[in-house]
Each structure stands twice: as C-alpha cells, then as structure tokens.
Amino acid sequence: MYLCTRNETSMIELSSEQLEIIQKMSVFQVRAGMPPTESRILALLLVSDRTELTFDEIRETLNTSKSAVSTALNTLVLRNKVESITIPGDRKRYFKHQLKNWNSNAKDGLHKLLSVNELLKEILAVRTSKTEDFNQDLRNVISFIDFMQVELVQVFDKWNKQQYIENN
Amino acid sequence: MYLCTRNETSMIELSSEQLEIIQKMSVFQVRAGMPPTESRILALLLVSDRTELTFDEIRETLNTSKSAVSTALNTLVLRNKVESITIPGDRKRYFKHQLKNWNSNAKDGLHKLLSVNELLKEILAVRTSKTEDFNQDLRNVISFIDFMQVELVQVFDKWNKQQYIENN
DNA sequence: CTTTTGGTTCTGAATTAAAAGAACCAAACT
DNA sequence: AGTTTGGTTCTTTTAATTCAGAACCAAAAG
Numbered sequence: 001m002y003l004c005t006r007n008e009t010s011m012i013e014l015s016s017e018q019l020e021i022i023q024k025m026s027v028f029q030v031r032a033g034m035p036p037t038e039s040r041i042l043a044l045l046l047v048s049d050r051t052e053l054t055f056d057e058i059r060e061t062l063n064t065s066k067s068a069v070s071t072a073l074n075t076l077v078l079r080n081k082v083e084s085i086t087i088p089g090d091r092k093r094y095f096k097h098q099l100k101n102w103n104s105n106a107k108d109g110l111h112k113l114l115s116v117n118e119l120l121k122e123i124l125a126v127r128t129s130k131t132e133d134f135n136q137d138l139r140n141v142i143s144f145i146d147f148m149q150v151e152l153v154q155v156f157d158k159w160n161k162q163q164y165i166e167n168n
Numbered sequence: 169m170y171l172c173t174r175n176e177t178s179m180i181e182l183s184s185e186q187l188e189i190i191q192k193m194s195v196f197q198v199r200a201g202m203p204p205t206e207s208r209i210l211a212l213l214l215v216s217d218r219t220e221l222t223f224d225e226i227r228e229t230l231n232t233s234k235s236a237v238s239t240a241l242n243t244l245v246l247r248n249k250v251e252s253i254t255i256p257g258d259r260k261r262y263f264k265h266q267l268k269n270w271n272s273n274a275k276d277g278l279h280k281l282l283s284v285n286e287l288l289k290e291i292l293a294v295r296t297s298k299t300e301d302f303n304q305d306l307r308n309v310i311s312f313i314d315f316m317q318v319e320l321v322q323v324f325d326k327w328n329k330q331q332y333i334e335n336n
Numbered sequence: 337c338t339t340t341t342g343g344t345t346c347t348g349a350a351t352t353a354a355a356a357g358a359a360c361c362a363a364a365c366t
Numbered sequence: 367a368g369t370t371t372g373g374t375t376c377t378t379t380t381a382a383t384t385c386a387g388a389a390c391c392a393a394a395a396g
Contacts, residue, residue: 099305137267
C-alpha cells in the first residue's frame with residue numbers, strides 16, 4: 001500500500017482583485033495576439049503571492065486541461081516569457097515569470113517591427129519613377145524608420161547606463 | 169439597349185517582382201496580426217505603378233470577393249491606413265495608401281503597447297510584500313516602460329523638428 | 337519489478353476568424 | 367421610369383485556432 005501525501009487540490013487561493021487583474025491582463029494580451037491560456041498563465045504568475053508555481057497549481061487554479069497547460073508553458077519557456085526551475089530533491093518543475101527579460105523582449109519586438117524597412121526599400125527600388133510625390137513620401141517613411149532604429153538603440157543604451165549607475 | 173463602355177477586366181498588370189513583394193509584405197503584416205486581405209491590399213497599393221486604384225481594380229488584381237474587399241477597405245480607411253478619394257464627375261472611389269500617416273500610426277501603436285504599464289502598476293499595488301525580489305523586478309519593468317514612454321515622445325519630437333528644418 | 341508522479345503527445349471537438357456568394361440599395365445614366 | 371454602376375450588408379461555407387480527454391512515457395519511489 002502506497003501513502004498519498006499529496007493535498008486534495010493544489011489550487012491557489014486568489015483574492016477577487018487578483019482574479020480581476022488576471023482577467024484584464026489576459027484580455028489585453030489576447031488582443032495583442034497571444035493565445036488565451038498563455039495569457040492567463042502569465043497573468044497568474046504576475047499576481048500570485050507565490051512567484052514560483054507548479055504545473056498542477058497552474059492547472060487547477062486556471063481550471064484548464066493538462067495538455068493546454070503543457071503546450072502553453074512550453075511555448076512560454078521557448079519565448080523566454082517564463083523560466084522553469086527545478087529544485088534538487090523535488091521532481092516537480094516550478095514556473096516563474098521572466099520579468100528580467102521584459103526589456104530585451106521589448107527590444108527584439110521593436111527590432112522585428114522596424115525590419116519592415118528592408119521591404120520598403122525593396123519596394124522603392126522597384127517603383128516606377130512616374131509617381132515622384134508618392135516615392136518621396138515612401139523615402140520619407142524609410143528615413144523615419146531608419147531614424148527610429150538609430151534612436152531606439154540609443155534609448156536602450158541610455159537606460160542600461162542609467163541602471164548601471166543606480167546600482168553602483 | 170445600353171452600351172457597355174467598360175473594359176472586360178480592370179486587373180492591374182504586375183511584374184513578377186511586384187507580385188513577389190506583395191507576397192512578402194503581406195506575410196510580414198499577417199504575422200504582425202493584420203488579416204490577409206487587408207495586408208494584400210496595403211501591399212498592392214505600395215507596389216502598384218498607379219497609386220490610386222479603384223475598388224474593382226483591387227478586387228480583380230487580388231482575385232478576391234467584393235465583400236472581402238469592401239470590409240477590408242473600410243477598416244483600412246477607419247484605421248487611417250488608406251484614404252479614399254473621389255474625383256468629381258467620377259462615381260468610383262479611388263483608394264490610396266496613407267504613407268503620410270505612417271509616423272502617427274506608429275506612434276499610436278507604440279502608445280497602445282506601452283499602456284500595459286497601467287496594469288502592471290495595479291499588479292504592483294496588489295502584490296504581497298513578501299516577495300521583495302520579484303516586486304523589485306516588477307518596479308524595474310514599470311520604470312523601464314515609463315522611461316520608454318518619455319523617451320519615445322522626445323524621439324518623435326526630434327524627428328518632427330528635423331523634418332521642419334529640412335523643409336525650410 | 338510494480339506503482340506513482342509529473343508531465344508530454346496525439347487525436348478529435350468546439351470555437352473563432354476569414355472569405356465567398358447572394359441579395360440588396362442608392363445614385364447616376366438613358 | 368427602367369437600368370446600370372459601384373458598392374454594402376447579411377448569411378453561409380471554409381479554414382484555422384484552441385482546448386480537452388485519453389493514451390502514453392520516463393524517472394523516481396516503494
């Protein structure tokens with residue numbers, strides 16, 4: 001006979017405020033294109049009093065299937081949104097929001113957005129010369145994006161420098 | 169008996185390069201969350217030799233249904249991505265890419281992205297004080313976004329000023 | 337070596353988003 | 367007035383996401 005030392009449920013207790021925030025946050029993320037389960041997991045990891053939750057705690061608290069939680073967590077880990085921690089002597093994995101990566105994720109996202117400029121340059125190269133006004137507008141957009149690219153790098157640098165100073 | 173003075177087709181002739189760019193551009197936009205038809209219309213309006221196209225030219229060139237083109241164009245106009253021009257004495261509407269708005273659309277988009285900060289501040293206010301490390305990381309993200317908000321406004325200003333100078 | 341734990345992977349079902357098709361409508365033309 | 371044009375709107379079809387449920391599997395525990 002094997003002992004069952006586990007609790008009946010691993011559901012996390014949440015205040016109504018916490019639940020409400022999970023709701024709002026996930027609506028926000030879903031609108032930005034993230035799938036619902038991923039969004040709710042991220043939101044839960046942000047509001048929960050314990051910052052490292054197990055697979056089962058997430059599953060039970062959000063009342064979702066194992067498969068959905070599994071795939072969502074894996075893509076979140078892949079995208080550096082969540083880190084998975086293992087404690088020696090404990091088989092379970094613990095999942096934690098990767099707040100630290102917010103900065104560099106934002107940077108990557110912006111870079112991807114700005115990479116449209118390569119296509120715009122291709123377009124300019126192929127355009128007829130008959131439409132000078134339009135082409136000039138296009139050139140202007142291209143310079144704007146080039147400008148943003150340069151400036152954003154400086155803004156990120158400025159932030160990093162400022163952080164360095166504050167921590168010394 | 170009524171004369172049919174219209175052409176058989178209003179399809180726009182496109183080089184293979186132009187077609188290829190439409191393809192690449194729409195893939196890019198779709199990945200950023202824009203519906204396919206909208207993306208292809210925008211791309212077409214960017215590469216086409218004529219910059220103002222009619223409803224039917226768009227429909228035939230992209231080989232899409234009237235309803236799809238209609239709704240896509242209407243949302244594009246609503247979002248200030250496309251402008252619709254009417255020429256007096258011509259019943260058709262002409263549609264043109266709003267390159268001029270790229271700048272301010274970008275600004276709006278970024279602002280929406282950064283508006284997540286209000287939620288993060290709510291979260292911080294509700295969090296337990298037991299998790300000081302995590303809370304500090306969260307505060308750090310919040311300051312980062314606040315910082316970006318301020319800096320981006322300055323970057324946009326700088327661009328506008330620079331443009332003003334160049335044009336005078 | 338058997339059982340339990342902590343998941344993963346593989347269907348299928350259900351929901352959602354996108355596009356097509358047809359009916360419709362107002363303005364202009366004859 | 368009747369027709370054609372230039373679309374719009376509503377309904378149906380199709381395609382793509384998302385999730386659940388069950389089977390499965392490796393590592394650890396008994």
